[in-house]
Amino acid sequence: MNVNILYLYPDFMSLYGDNGNIRILERRLKDQGFDVEIIKRTITDDVISFDGMDFVYMGSGFESNRNLVAAHLANFKDGLVRAIDDGVPMLFTGNSYDILGDRIETADKTVIKGLGIFDFSFIEQIEKRYTGDVVLEDWENHELYVGFVNRAGVPHGKDGLAFEITKVIGNVPFEKDGVRKNNLLGISLIGPLLLKNPKIAESFVRIICGRKGAEYKEISYPNSEKSHDKTKKALLNAEV
Amino acid sequence: MKIRAFTAILVCKVIRGLAKLLGRGSSLPGKYALKICPDILSELKLPELSIAVTGSNGKTSTVEMIAHVLKSNGLKVAYNKEGSNQIEGVTTFLIGASTMGGKVKSDVVLLEADERYARRVFAYFHPKYFVINNLYRDQMTRNGHPEWIRTIIGHAVYDDMTLILNADDPLVASFGKDREGTVYFGADNLPSDTTVHEGIYNDGRYCPICKQPMEYEYYHYNHIGKFKCTSCGFERHDTDHTLTGIGESDGHASITIDGTYEIPVFFTGIYHCYNILAAFTAATVAGIAPEKAAESLGGYILKSGRISDFTLGKVEGRLLLSKHENSVSYDRSIDVVVKDKRKKSVMIIVDAISRKYYTSDSSWLWDINFEKLNDEGIDRIILAGQYCEDLAVRFDLAGVDSRKVQVFDTVQKAADYCRDNLDSFLYVITCFSDKEKILSIVTRRELA
Numbered sequence: 001m002n003v004n005i006l007y008l009y010p011d012f013m014s015l016y017g018d019n020g021n022i023r024i025l026e027r028r029l030k031d032q033g034f035d036v037e038i039i040k041r042t043i044t045d046d047v048i049s050f051d052g053m054d055f056v057y058m059g060s061g062f063e064s065n066r067n068l069v070a071a072h073l074a075n076f077k078d079g080l081v082r083a084i085d086d087g088v089p090m091l092f093t094g095n096s097y098d099i100l101g102d103r104i105e106t107a108d109k110t111v112i113k114g115l116g117i118f119d120f121s122f123i124e125q126i127e128k129r130y131t132g133d134v135v136l137e138d139w140e141n142h143e144l145y146v147g148f149v150n151r152a153g154v155p156h157g158k159d160g161l162a163f164e165i166t167k168v169i170g171n172v173p174f175e176k177d178g179v180r181k182n183n184l185l186g187i188s189l190i191g192p193l194l195l196k197n198p199k200i201a202e203s204f205v206r207i208i209c210g211r212k213g214a215e216y217k218e219i220s221y222p223n224s225e226k227s228h229d230k231t232k233k234a235l236l237n238a239e240v
Numbered sequence: 241m242k243i244r245a246f247t248a249i250l251v252c253k254v255i256r257g258l259a260k261l262l263g264r265g266s267s268l269p270g271k272y273a274l275k276i277c278p279d280i281l282s283e284l285k286l287p288e289l290s291i292a293v294t295g296s297n298g299k300t301s302t303v304e305m306i307a308h309v310l311k312s313n314g315l316k317v318a319y320n321k322e323g324s325n326q327i328e329g330v331t332t333f334l335i336g337a338s339t340m341g342g343k344v345k346s347d348v349v350l351l352e353a354d355e356r357y358a359r360r361v362f363a364y365f366h367p368k369y370f371v372i373n374n375l376y377r378d379q380m381t382r383n384g385h386p387e388w389i390r391t392i393i394g395h396a397v398y399d400d401m402t403l404i405l406n407a408d409d410p411l412v413a414s415f416g417k418d419r420e421g422t423v424y425f426g427a428d429n430l431p432s433d434t435t436v437h438e439g440i441y442n443d444g445r446y447c448p449i450c451k452q453p454m455e456y457e458y459y460h461y462n463h464i465g466k467f468k469c470t471s472c473g474f475e476r477h478d479t480d481h482t483l484t485g486i487g488e489s490d491g492h493a494s495i496t497i498d499g500t501y502e503i504p505v506f507f508t509g510i511y512h513c514y515n516i517l518a519a520f521t522a523a524t525v526a527g528i529a530p531e532k533a534a535e536s537l538g539g540y541i542l543k544s545g546r547i548s549d550f551t552l553g554k555v556e557g558r559l560l561l562s563k564h565e566n567s568v569s570y571d572r573s574i575d576v577v578v579k580d581k582r583k584k585s586v587m588i589i590v591d592a593i594s595r596k597y598y599t600s601d602s603s604w605l606w607d608i609n610f611e612k613l614n615d616e617g618i619d620r621i622i623l624a625g626q627y628c629e630d631l632a633v634r635f636d637l638a639g640v641d642s643r644k645v646q647v648f649d650t651v652q653k654a655a656d657y658c659r660d661n662l663d664s665f666l667y668v669i670t671c672f673s674d675k676e677k678i679l680s681i682v683t684r685r686e687l688a
Contacts, residue, residue, distance in 0.1 A: 011441075011442065011445050014441050015380075016603040016604075017603035017604060017606025019440065024633070043446075044453060062385060063388075064387065065446075129382075129384035133599055146600060147600070148599065150380060150381065152384075169598065169599075190603055191606065192603060192633075195630065196630075223629040223647075226629045227630050227633070230629070234598065
């Protein structure tokens with residue numbers, strides 16, 4: 001059975017080893033017995049179609065790139081919204097999830113219009129980066145997620161945000177982060193968060209299996225589990 | 241001179257003297273001076289000639305080489321040789337080099353400037369020349385990303401400075417756009433160049449100015465090469481000084497600059513060649529005759545510490561020092577391994593990402609082209625250290641045969657395995673922060 005992964009802007013939003021998420025997911029889907037096709041669409045493409053996609057991903061980029069993506073992706077918003085409503089699993093990492101909100105106020109006070117799928121906004125500055133290791137708690141299931149934040153802005157419109165940041169080592173001046181809608185997850189963590197958060201990887205694979213009518217096979221990924229446990233322990237024990 | 245400035249200088253010199261006796265760091269005296277007189281740097285009288293160097297990689301080496309050339313040609317040079325490149329360190333070294341009246345007692349001030357802190361230092365004085373060598377993905381847990389660093393360095397660039405830029409790095413070269421008098425250095429088409437981009441990501445894919453796709457005639461490495469924007473016309477600038485050749489014969493290596501000046505070098509790593517070229521360019525712009533600059537650089541043995549040969553039981557090996565959180569430096573080390581046609585094994589150690597801070601962030605491992613190690617000539621791959629699971633997942637997806645891969649959570653266990661099992665040459669790739677963990681176990685043969 002074939003699974004189609006839509007990899008959005010892989011050469012334009014590709015900052016922090018985000019390609020790892022696609023590769024980890026591909027590996028897990030193959031382990032389930034799927035044939036995986038990765039469809040790449042970028043800023044120079046005239047059409048981005050979400051039809052027939054089983055998973056959608058976008059990673060972090062330069063703020064200037066992300067702003068151009070916000071305008072480009074707006075042309076294909078209807079398809080994206082339909083796919084979200086239809087329950088297509090999606091992952092937006094780092095500052096790529098910013099564009100799903102209402103607006104981004106950049107460091108020079110320019111307002112970038114978001115896709116308006118969520119009611120939040122980001123306010124950015126140029127003087128410093130907001131970087132740090134974080135532990136986030138998922139309000140839905142009380143799972144703890146770990147990873148790294150590296151961005152220019154802070155989110156506002158906290159009511160709709162899905163995770164509470166319970167520990168920060170570094171400079172991440174906000175307490176809530178991330179959005180969920182149906183099977184879409186947007187989160188500030190950068191890089192291959194599916195490595196350090198195997199539960200998130202597993203939940204995506206389960207959803208894809210369910211939507212494909214395939215039975216989910218239990219497979220363990222001990223390196224990923226160990227990395228999660230080790231990181232969580234180190235972060236929870238770290239003195240701030 | 242203001243009394244505050246005088247006090248700051250006095251306090252700085254006294255604390256510096258005490259700190260030296262105690263063998264302590266070099267930023268503390270400057271920190272106190274800045275507390276007493278926040279604009280102390282603008283009170284100092286600098287010589288007419290001043291050169292600052294910044295970039296992601298090679299700042300210290302480049303500054304050391306420029307200092308060597310200028311000194312060998314009779315100039316008195318003041319520079320931050322402790323590599324303390326933030327404002328406190330710069331203040332310490334400049335006051336250390338000055339009289340009680342604040343006059344810097346040298347012909348030249350040479351400054352290694354941190355990418356993020358140059359703007360704070362240059363708010364008080366402007367170096368005459370500002371060398372920008374390269375901008376890569378480097379230590380992004382602190383540096384955000386290269387475009388942000390470019391913006392931040394931009395806050396340190398003033399109209400009265402002459403920029404000396406790497407023409408082959410589009411992000412660096414973009415500083416020279418519409419700026420007359422800018423000096424460029426770069427490399428000609430070299431035998432080791434590629435026409436297609438190698439690597440996991442391509443930071444030269446889009447124009448830094450208009451964001452449209454760029455095309456490359458050739459890549460020296462990473463995004464360094466001969467580029468041209470397909471839309472706005474931004475392209476590699478002609479160079480004032482050029483690396484025209486890299487040669488190696490009978491174990492003797494040399495590079496050629498401007499087709500004329502042959503400089504013997506210890507190793508021919510391309511980034512090292514760029515550092516030499518940057519130093520050559522800065523020295524000639526500062527008034528040293530090119531043949532004199534070449535002669536001094538040829539006599540200079542860079543104590544890089546980048547390469548250490550060792551034995552581990554019967555196993556012979558070589559440590560290739562790289563930088564964690566810097567995929568470019570890892571990619572260059574991997575190139576060295578792949579180029580070696582012997583049967584060989586590779587140990588990658590990621591145990592402490594930095595000596596200064598803890599981070600769990602191993603995202604940079606996914607920017608490194610480990611796929612190149614998926615090669616018949618590779619015997620075993622040994623992954624070691626606290627981050628061995630992250631490495632294991634990365635290598636699993638690099639397509640490397642899992643039977644070749646061994647994973648150990650400590651360097652000692654990894655070394656024991658190699659001693660007892662290997663019959664191939666062993667390359668070790670790791671960072672300054674982790675090198676002692678292996679060097680304390682092996683027997684070192686020589687230090688380059």
